[in-house]
Amino acid sequence: MSIIFTLIPVAILFVIxxxxxxxxxxxxxxxxDLDRQGSSILFDDEQKPRDE
Structure with a gap:
């Protein structure tokens, strides 16, 4: 029963x-901007041309 007196303040601290x-x-x-991250997985990033 005494564990309740410890768990309740810890739970309140977590909520705060x-x-x-x-x-x-x-x-x-x-x-x-919630849509940017969802659509960024669908399109490839622009690749820079390599200097040769």
Whole structure:
């Protein structure tokens, strides 16, 4: 039963950290361009010509 008194504060700490990380990601525009990464896998990158 005493483990509950340890696990509840640890769980609350994890939730607080997750909320802080989520708001940091939103504030730093991590979710602005969601389509670019999804479509970048479909197209090849432009290859630079090699100097010979």
């Amino acid at each position: 950290i997750a909320v802080i990380v989520f708001f940091w990601a939103v504030k730093s525009d991590q979710f602005e």
